[in-house]
Amino acid sequence: MRIVDSPPALMRGHTSRIVQPKRTAQKVAVALATVLLLALAWSVATNQRFRWDVVASYLFSPDILHGLMLTLEITVCAMAIGVIGGLLLALMRLSSNRFLRLVSSAYIWFFRGTPVLVQLLFWFNIQALYPHIGLPFGPQLNLNAIITPVIAAIIGLGFNEAAYMAEITRAGISAIDHGQGEAAKALGMTRAESLRHIVLPQAMRVIIPPTANETIGLLKTSSIASVIAVTELLYSAQLIYAVNYLTIPLLVVASIWYLAITTVLSTGQHYLERHFSKGAVHAIRRT
Amino acid sequence: MRSAAPDIPMVEALNLRKSYGKHVVLKDVSLTVARGEVVCIIGPSGSGKSTLLRCLNRLEEIEAGEIVIDGALIGYQEKENRLHALAEKAACRQRAAIGMVFQRFNLFPHLTALDNVMVAPMRVRGVPRADAAKRGRTLLARVGLAGKEGHYPSMLSGGQQQRVAIARALAMEPKLMLFDEPTSALDPELVGEVLEVMRELVASGMTMVVVTHEMGFARDVADRVIFMEDGAIVEEGKPLAFFSAPVEARTRSFLARVA
Numbered sequence: 022m023r024i025v026d027s028p029p030a031l032m033r034g035h036t037s038r039i040v041q042p043k044r045t046a047q048k049v050a051v052a053l054a055t056v057l058l059l060a061l062a063w064s065v066a067t068n069q070r071f072r073w074d075v076v077a078s079y080l081f082s083p084d085i086l087h088g089l090m091l092t093l094e095i096t097v098c099a100m101a102i103g104v105i106g107g108l109l110l111a112l113m114r115l116s117s118n119r120f121l122r123l124v125s126s127a128y129i130w131f132f133r134g135t136p137v138l139v140q141l142l143f144w145f146n147i148q149a150l151y152p153h154i155g156l157p158f159g160p161q162l163n164l165n166a167i168i169t170p171v172i173a174a175i176i177g178l179g180f181n182e183a184a185y186m187a188e189i190t191r192a193g194i195s196a197i198d199h200g201q202g203e204a205a206k207a208l209g210m211t212r213a214e215s216l217r218h219i220v221l222p223q224a225m226r227v228i229i230p231p232t233a234n235e236t237i238g239l240l241k242t243s244s245i246a247s248v249i250a251v252t253e254l255l256y257s258a259q260l261i262y263a264v265n266y267l268t269i270p271l272l273v274v275a276s277i278w279y280l281a282i283t284t285v286l287s288t289g290q291h292y293l294e295r296h297f298s299k300g301a302v303h304a305i306r307r308t
Numbered sequence: 309m310r311s312a313a314p315d316i317p318m319v320e321a322l323n324l325r326k327s328y329g330k331h332v333v334l335k336d337v338s339l340t341v342a343r344g345e346v347v348c349i350i351g352p353s354g355s356g357k358s359t360l361l362r363c364l365n366r367l368e369e370i371e372a373g374e375i376v377i378d379g380a381l382i383g384y385q386e387k388e389n390r391l392h393a394l395a396e397k398a399a400c401r402q403r404a405a406i407g408m409v410f411q412r413f414n415l416f417p418h419l420t421a422l423d424n425v426m427v428a429p430m431r432v433r434g435v436p437r438a439d440a441a442k443r444g445r446t447l448l449a450r451v452g453l454a455g456k457e458g459h460y461p462s463m464l465s466g467g468q469q470q471r472v473a474i475a476r477a478l479a480m481e482p483k484l485m486l487f488d489e490p491t492s493a494l495d496p497e498l499v500g501e502v503l504e505v506m507r508e509l510v511a512s513g514m515t516m517v518v519v520t521h522e523m524g525f526a527r528d529v530a531d532r533v534i535f536m537e538d539g540a541i542v543e544e545g546k547p548l549a550f551f552s553a554p555v556e557a558r559t560r561s562f563l564a565r566v567a
Contacts (some may be wrong), residue, residue: 209404300460
């Protein structure tokens, strides 16, 4: 072997400067995107047919605001059913009892396997199937009076959502190390206490991001309640442009509100995630 | 749990049997531990020593046999000369008086060191937060972790985590402590600090059953050493006699391998 008596090239120099790669492709992409965005902004601002004046006049109109409130009401109530129902279904799915597992699987199979539109129409027409419900010999309830279009929308979307939330919740609980439940058990906790104080708070880290996705999805899916004549946000806009033919401006109005709510929900998601990431190795940074 | 007379043993396990499928892990094992006694269980992996420990607080269900801890039959209640299986809550509460320390610590990662120590007294015993915090700080100081109260487990070393786990078990004021290979998951340089806390616990008079590979620890602090193999107790004795002059050939060959 040849003995090298001069130091290797890198060490020979006085001070080695570090030169970053040029990243030419990245710079081109940025330039291209900038040009496209400017062109889009220019056209949106100057195209008279957007009728921004109409958008402004309808943004806070009573009909639109009423639709917005209904959309929020349906989303919040259906999601509440989805979260609670999903938790129950997930616990049944993870139960040691085979029958409970089967019931949960069957529910998820059915509600994920049929279109939510069909489910909505089904709940809306439930009184054709069961005009009255109640206990045998007990008081009877008139379903026709109870199942208003809004209630049908909430039940339909909520029951459907529960099937999806069940899978999300189950995945979250299953992701927690078995040793956690065991440690809780060894400290004298019951299954319910262990779930509430130890397992679920940790599972939330896994559950929250997809749940936020589901909530945002549900917010927009709630617009299909228009098929059963619920005057939610989109249907309110449609009713207005059916009369005045200002289709685009009113769709813009609806979109602005959907975007606004989504923004609020995303912000909430960020803070929830931060709360439940306490102690995690990759904790979410404060902003 | 009622506290029994001091002459009754802390642990009386009789003919415990346990199997996974066809594989019998415990073959009618009996174990008695006196009050204040420290028993170390050694043996090759798969010998059933951890399973025996986990059966004592019913983290594993036994198939046959009975366990009496401090005079109380575990899992059952005697009423009118009949044994009634305890309801879930009562069965869970029986474990509260038996502390357990795991090989992999199993600290609750979403809680600070102090909250880890406080959570069971508060949720299981209903101890007010202020009292639980006060006691928690004392216990963390006892295991040498004063000043680490606000640290999450991910910010602590393995040795520190295991010491928090010991404090967490002590917070329930157990009359019996079970250790399942408490130093096996630790870096060698961190083993000492955990063993030191355990020695202090022995000195305080705690009744302990320790499954361990630390022969030095067993030799120094155990009142009795038990060697298990193939789901049965092969040999037991005072540490001095056990380590210097084991009777059984299987014990001798095991000790030759680990020494």
